[in-house]
Amino acid sequence: SAVISQKPSRDICQRGTSLTIQCQVDSQVTMMFWYRQQPGQSLTLIATANQGSEATYESGFVIDKFPISRPNLTFSTLTVSNMSPEDSSIYLCSVSVAAETQYFGPGTRLLVL
Amino acid sequence: EDQVTQSPEALRLQEGESSSLNCSYTVSGLRGLFWYRQDPGKGPEFLFTLYSAGEEKEKERLKATLTKKESFLHITAPKPEDSATYLCAVQGAGANSKLTFGKGITLSVRP
Numbered sequence: 001s002a003v004i005s006q007k008p009s010r011d012i013c014q015r016g017t018s019l020t021i022q023c024q025v026d027s028q029v030t031m032m033f034w035y036r037q038q039p040g041q042s043l044t045l046i047a048t049a050n051q052g053s054e055a056t057y058e059s060g061f062v063i064d065k066f067p068i069s070r071p072n073l074t075f076s077t078l079t080v081s082n083m084s085p086e087d088s089s090i091y092l093c094s095v096s097v098a099a100e101t102q103y104f105g106p107g108t109r110l111l112v113l
Numbered sequence: 114e115d116q117v118t119q120s121p122e123a124l125r126l127q128e129g130e131s132s133s134l135n136c137s138y139t140v141s142g143l144r145g146l147f148w149y150r151q152d153p154g155k156g157p158e159f160l161f162t163l164y165s166a167g168e169e170k171e172k173e174r175l176k177a178t179l180t181k182k183e184s185f186l187h188i189t190a191p192k193p194e195d196s197a198t199y200l201c202a203v204q205g206a207g208a209n210s211k212l213t214f215g216k217g218i219t220l221s222v223r224p
Contacts, residue, residue, distance in 0.1 A: 001159070042117070042214040043157070043200070058211070092156050100145045100204050102212060104156035 002027055002097045004105035012111045013083055020079045021108045023093035028073035033102065034066070037090040046091075049076050083112045115140045115205050119215035126191055126222050134186040134199055134218045142206030146184050148177050149200040151217065157200055160186075191222045 003026040013019050023032065034046040046066055047055045055068040069077045080087050088111050094102040118137045126132055138146065145164055149157035161170045163179040170177050174195065176187040186199055198217040204210050 004156075040216070042216045043202075043212075044214075045211050048209075048211075056209075101147065101159060101162050103159055104149075106156045107154075109154075 002029065002095050002103045004093060004095060004103060006093060006105040006108050008108060009106065010109040010111075012113065015084050015112055017083055018079055018081045019083065019110060020077050021091055021093075023076045023078070023105055025074045025095050027097070029095040029097060030073070031096045032070065032076045033094045033096070034068065034076075034078045035092040035094065035104075037092060037107070043092065046078070080110065083110075085112050088112045115203055115210075115213040117201055117203055117213050117215035119199075119201050119218050121218060122216070123219045124221070126188075126220070128192055128222055128224050129190045131187070131189045131191070134188070134220070136184040136186070136201030136215060137182060138184070138201075138203045139182075140203045140205045140213075144204045144206045144210060146179055147202045147204070147212065148184070148186055149202070151198045151200055160199075188220070191220075193222045193224050196220055196222045 005024045007022045032049045035043045037043050045058050046061045047057045049055045049068050049070040051070050051073050067079045090107045092107045094104045096102050116139045120135045145162050148160040151157045161177040166181045168179050174189050178185045198219045200217045202212045202214040
């Protein structure tokens with residue numbers, strides 16, 4: 001398994017601003033993932049972040065809105081840009097450690113006013 | 114496109130009342146089916162991975178089973194601390210296949 005931390009744990013932001021979420025893992029991992037969890041909805045993959053390459057975005061998510069950095073094998077950031085109330089959600093990072101199993105961080109709870 | 118449907122949406126049990134949670138799925142070649150537990154305000158906690166039909170895995174009061182179309186999470190003699198949302202996800206066999214999650218089942222166990 002892996003121990004994953006996220007910062008901040010929660011935030012309240014004004015529309016039009018941006019927030020950067022950090023994800024730190026206690027071991028080196030190749031693949032890190034960013035998800036969004038909206039109330040009453042299933043977890044939705046935003047993008048896959050591999051160290052040393054550009055992030056791969058899922059349909060409906062674009063780099064200008066959700067830029068991602070992956071500077072090393074234990075750290076990644078997700079920025080939510082030009083926020084609107086529709087971006088209010090829980091944002092989760094996860095890592096793949098053994099085979100296909102993914103382990104998740106505690107999440108960042110974002111409220112946009 | 115991979116799909117996951119979990120039922121029921123919510124389940125209320127009395128302590129000690131055993132039951133099962135259902136996860137129906139469609140996928141192009143199954144690489145793995147995953148069960149997670151999520152407590153309020155926390156991230157999903159990994160429970161089980163199942164790879165092929167007929168496989169079963171157990172952990173304390175939980176047992177996960179798998180067929181070609183669905184998975185069950187059996188909860189035997191649940192306790193209030195088993196109250197949580199249980200998530201099911203599948204990963205197909207295609208290259209770069211992602212996890213597809215269901216909406217989850219919220220379990221409440223009354224003392």
